[in-house]
Amino acid sequence: MEFAPIASYGFIGNLLSCALVRRDGAIDWCCLPAIDSPSVFAAILDPEKGGAFRVTVHGSEGEPEQAYLGETNILRTVFRTSDGGIVELLDWMHMGVFSYVEGEESRLPALFRLVRCLEGKALVTLHFNPRLDYGRTQTVLSVTERGICARSEGDTLCLHARGVWNVGTDGAQATVSLTEGREWSCICHYGSDDGVSLPDIHKSLQQTERYWKRWIAECEGDECPYLGRWQKEAIRSLLALKILAGGRRIAAAATTSLPERIGNGENWDYRFSWVRDTAFTVQAFTMMGHFDDAREFVDWLCELLCEGGMRPADLQVLYPLYATGTPDEAELTHLRGYRDSRPVRIGNAAMHQKQWDIYGEILETIYRSAQLYPGPDSTLRRILIDIVNYVCEIWREPDHGIWELRQGSQHYVYSKVMCWVALDRGIKLASAHQWQADVVRWEEEREALRSTILTEGYNAERQCFRQAFGSSYIDATALLFPLLEFIPADHPFAVNTLETIRKELEEDALVYRSDYHREREGTFIFCSFWLVDALALAGRVTDAVRNFKKLLAHANHLGLYAEEIDPKTGEFLGNFPQAFTHVGLINSAVYLGRSQTEESSEQPLMGEQSMVQ
Structure with a gap:
């Protein structure tokens, strides 16, 4: 994995933290729970030791198309496969109900990723390889009922995503076959999985889109x-x-x-x-x-x-x-x-x-x-x-x-x-x-x-x-x-x-x-x-x-x-x-x-x- 041009990245966030999403769907920079916290993904500074969260659409041809959903900070990346499949990836960080004074509950330290097959079929792989605390300490991954959790000294990062997960030295991988109209949702949040309550991904998408459009217009x-x-x-x-x-x-x-x-x-x-x-x-x-x-x-x-x-x-x-x-x-x-x-x-x-x-x-x-x-x-x-x-x-x-x-x-x-x-x-x-x-x-x-x-x-x-x-x-x-x-x-x-x-x-x-x-x-x-x-x-x-x-x-x-x-x-x-x-x-x-x-x-x-x- 090589360094990507700085200009190849998109930017998402929610006033608490943020992430850089490469044009091919890789998250190469994210600090949680806040923007000035230690990184959980830092491949932009070291592709081997920094950690990344990648989405791979097998058979993808040409450069993916990437744009924001209108006047929002929701990022849309579209992949086209050699056999006619079209896959959409939506990336955002949750914003709750619109308010001029945003409460902490409206700004979760979490990444939301939604993979949709729009046409045909596609094979999609998630590669989840966080390196907590700038990679200064060892990050250990384990399979959970909801997906994967990563732990290091004093830090926990969990991914909610269904699939058969394989954990190796370079992170965890899961692959899903999607047909037209099917989707694969992923929520990566900072902190323990115990008792955590996260919004439904579709409600989060609607609320976040509504927030940004209302803020920019009001x-x-x-x-x-x-x-x-x-x-x-x-x-x-x-x-x-x-x-x-x-x-x-x-x-x-x-x-x-x-x-x-x-x-x-x-x-x-x-x-x-x-x-x-x-x-x-x-x-x-x-x-x-x-x-x-x-x-x-x-x-x-x-x-x-x-x-x-x-x-x-x-x-x-x-x-x-x-x-x-x-x-x-x-x-x-x-x-x-x-x-x-x-x-x-x-x-x-x-x-x-x-x-x-x-x-x-x-x-x-x-x-x-x-x-x-x-x-x-x-x-x-x-x-x-x-x-x-x-x-x-x-x-x-x-x-x-x-x-x-x-x-x-x-x-x-x-x-x-x-x-x-x-x-x-x-x-x-x-x-x-x-x-x-x-x-x-x-x-x-x-x-x-x-x-x-x-x-x-x-x-x-x-x-x-x-x-x-x-x-x-x-x-x-x-x-x-x-x-x-x-x-x-x-x-x-x-x-x-x-x-x-x-x-x-x-x-x-x-x-x-x-x-x-x-x-x-x-x-x-x-x-x-x-x-x-x-x-x-x-x-x-x-x-x-x-x-x-x-x-x-x-x-x-x-x-x-x-x-x-x-x-x-x-x-x-x-x-x-x-x-x-x-x-x-x-x-x-x-x-x-x-x-x-x-x-x-x-x-x-x-x-x-x-x-x-």
Whole structure:
């Protein structure tokens, strides 16, 4: 068994956990009971030692067809056999009755698989080979009345599927002959079989389909925003983000250690909630009319900073999704890594870094949506005032920056601009809502910071903003400066920066994070969408649409994206699916939709005037 392209995978989940389903029906990645739990299937990182759950249709010809059932996260794979048989495989994770506040009973740590023979006949084999706890301990399989159970130290995973099971060193197998109209159902759940009550598979399918269709259609207030010709792509991105947004914390991606370049060791665990990534995702939810999802982030932030007298200085860069405590970064040396790209890492040492931009992202998120504005006596208002006061104290200090480079702190220009954003948005919110705050001090600090950035942050020789003060590198984050209203889009620095980044960091619509990253990884898709937005704001809508269409063409067969793309091969790189990338697609779809119409919106985008001014 060889490694499959990252782009060959589909994505299913239920806000608690998720799984990657290959185009041939193999589940090569799944962590249970939650997305940040140890894996039970990890063949994507090691085909021999990682474990997989495969469905094989004997005599299958050609590449299987794979698509989602409409606007849901239910995956449908169709196999065609050499003798005319057609077999359908449906994969999903259970979602119960629709509610804006999903209870744990609605999100089971279980995989549902339904194999149906639609025409003719077919021989189908299930190969169930879990390796619990990342394969670090021995997994023992045993036959039960309902199917198979896998056990290791402290973990149990059971499969309910009828059939004659044969257990060997490479897992358990059962084969069934299906004729037209017959089906084979499988439910794989985490935990002991004793006393477990699982929903009927057909009722689960109906409830889950109903949940996703209702969630995507029910926006707060008026009808959901319509994005014209980009609607389908934006909806698929939103559905992927919803899986990652289980509860108040939002995962940066579903996986760990998928490499940013094959074999170079840049492999990281993204199954954490970064404050920055969460803030960006919340903005995408609000733009698409899903304010309840956005409010969960605000509630989480309030809890974080009110617990035990915490202050803005105590805010971490990232937080665990469900695990208790943030684990230290470690390497799983027994796993090969995707295409032998070692090491496989769990945990993320970036938790120890200081990244000043997160404070600006918090203020920006609140500022952009009137539905999130704090009341006069709210906890959130007090927290935002504390954050702006803290930014006044720390903006002159270096940090580790948005890209989390492990080479010491610097005066990153993007971090400085986001500190300016925190001050600017704080001033505007305070003025509009009569906050009792030291706005005079905030205004003085804002002007001093802006002057410092324009003096130290721009490289006149390269005609572009720097990555950091004193650095010769340029960085794609500078595309955001006009969008963040730090400078107008027609300011000479903005015009020159846009042209320099296009010339030096862009390859046919794909953009590298910086020239430091150019020789170390693929192009970063989120940055590529930033270029679309920057072009649209600069009035170059034709160029923006052209780039956007090229980026859409890079999606996989299901409309999903990883973190990066190799511009030479088009191959996906980095963790998958990546929240940042799908946020970028939604942002660009909204920008382009608005730039091509004269309709006004009550909800301002970056680069537009806000209601609070």
